Structure formats: structure tokens, C-alpha cells
Amino acid sequence: MTSKTLCINGSDVIIRSDDRRSLLDFLRDDLRLTGAKRGCDIGACGSCTVILDGKAVRSCRISLHDLSANHTTIVTIEGLSNGKTLHPIQQAFIDHGAIQCGFCTPGMVLSAKALLDRNASPTRDEICRAISPNLCRCTGYQQIIEAIEDAAQRLQTSAKQSARPASDSPLAANAPSPSARCRDARSRKKDSKPH
Numbered sequence: 001m002t003s004k005t006l007c008i009n010g011s012d013v014i015i016r017s018d019d020r021r022s023l024l025d026f027l028r029d030d031l032r033l034t035g036a037k038r039g040c041d042i043g044a045c046g047s048c049t050v051i052l053d054g055k056a057v058r059s060c061r062i063s064l065h066d067l068s069a070n071h072t073t074i075v076t077i078e079g080l081s082n083g084k085t086l087h088p089i090q091q092a093f094i095d096h097g098a099i100q101c102g103f104c105t106p107g108m109v110l111s112a113k114a115l116l117d118r119n120a121s122p123t124r125d126e127i128c129r130a131i132s133p134n135l136c137r138c139t140g141y142q143q144i145i146e147a148i149e150d151a152a153q154r155l156q157t158s159a160k161q162s163a164r165p166a167s168d169s170p171l172a173a174n175a176p177s178p179s180a181r182c183r184d185a186r187s188r189k190k191d192s193k194p195h
């Protein structure tokens with residue numbers, strides 16, 4: 001049995017469960033975050049990809065036991081958009097026709113996000129390497145690669161316009177990160193406690 005608190009999509013979540021279960025099971029079955037797809041369940045397809053502390057990981061291969069106190073932040077596809085505004089990577093996938101059946105899409109988008117967060121201007125080779133753990137049986141990958149290249153440009157443009165108020169930005173790149181949202185929520189809770 002494990003009991004730990006993680007920041008998942010900007011909210012603190014207490015995990016109390018059999019620590020032999022996979023992170024994918026926990027996200028899908030307990031939190032109903034079904035954007036992480038169960039494809040192979042053996043680490044071979046990437047459809048279960050989520051971002052764990054900035055890295056794209058296959059959640060079917062991570063047990064709750066593996067989530068140490070050092071692991072703090074998880075982002076799933078449900079946590080990517082800002083309200084009704086899609087994340088630029090999601091929008092670029094739509095605009096480039098990089099989605100067909102959509103089963104691989106959440107994992108692809110999150111692998112792309114982890115890449116663009118650490119490398120704002122990746123080469124085509126770097127993009128191919130980043131999505132190599134993610135299998136797509138529909139698109140032939142070309143549209144996906146073009147979508148990620150376009151998303152990189154959109155994010156860079158948005159970063160240049162960052163002087164604009166976040167609410168005006170069509171790309172919502174100024175939205176607080178999930179971990180910042182958890183920190184803010186914790187300090188608000190502390191401030192509201194009676195003294």
C-alpha cells in the first residue's frame with residue numbers, strides 16, 4: 001500500500017493504493033483520466049505516455065511504488081489545454097491532419113510537449129527521436145512531424161509576444177505550469193486557515 005501526494009494536472013492528488021499497480025491503472029481507473037491509452041501494456045507502443053517531472057514516460061511501465069517522494073508533477077493530456085483553448089501542439093495536430101483514429105494522439109502530443117519544453121527549436125531528427133517510442137498506425141508520421149515543427153514555431157512566436165496579458169494570448173503560453181498551480185493552491189489553503 002502506498003500513500004503519497006502528487007501534483008496531477010495542477011491539483012494535489014493523494015495516492016492511496018496498492019503500490020504494485022501501474023500509474024496507467026491509477027490514472028485511468030481511479031482518476032478517470034482516460035486520455036492515457038492502454039495499447040500494449042508492456043511498454044512498446046507509447047499510447048500511455050504522460051509527462052512525469054518534465055519527462056515523457058510510459059505510464060504502463062511505472063508502478064505506484066516507483067513514484068518516489070522526488071516525483072512531484074504529472075501532466076496528462078487532460079491537463080494540457082487552458083480552459084477552452086487548445087494547447088498550440090494540439091491545435092497544430094488538428095491543423096496538419098496529424099490525427100486519424102486518435103489512439104496514439106495523446107501520447108504523441110505529450111512526447112512533443114516534453115521535447116519542446118526542453119528544446120524550443122528541435123531539428124527534424126530530434127523530433128523523430130523524441131516520438132520514436134510512440135507508434136502510430138494511421139498517419140505515416142509525416143503530418144505528425146510537420147505539426148510538431150509548426151507547434152515549435154507557434155510557441156516561439158507566442159513567447160515573443162509574452163508581454164501581452166495571458167488572457168489575450170490565443171496560444172495561452174503564459175498559463176501557469178501545473179506545479180505552480182499546485183503551489184498556489186497550497187499557499188491559498190494555508191492562508192485561509194484560522195490563526
Ligand code: FES
Binds near residue numbers: 043
Ligand atoms: S500501453 Fe504503455 S507503452 Fe503501450
Ligand code: FES
Binds near residue numbers: 100105
Ligand atoms: S492516428 Fe491512429 S494510431 Fe495514430
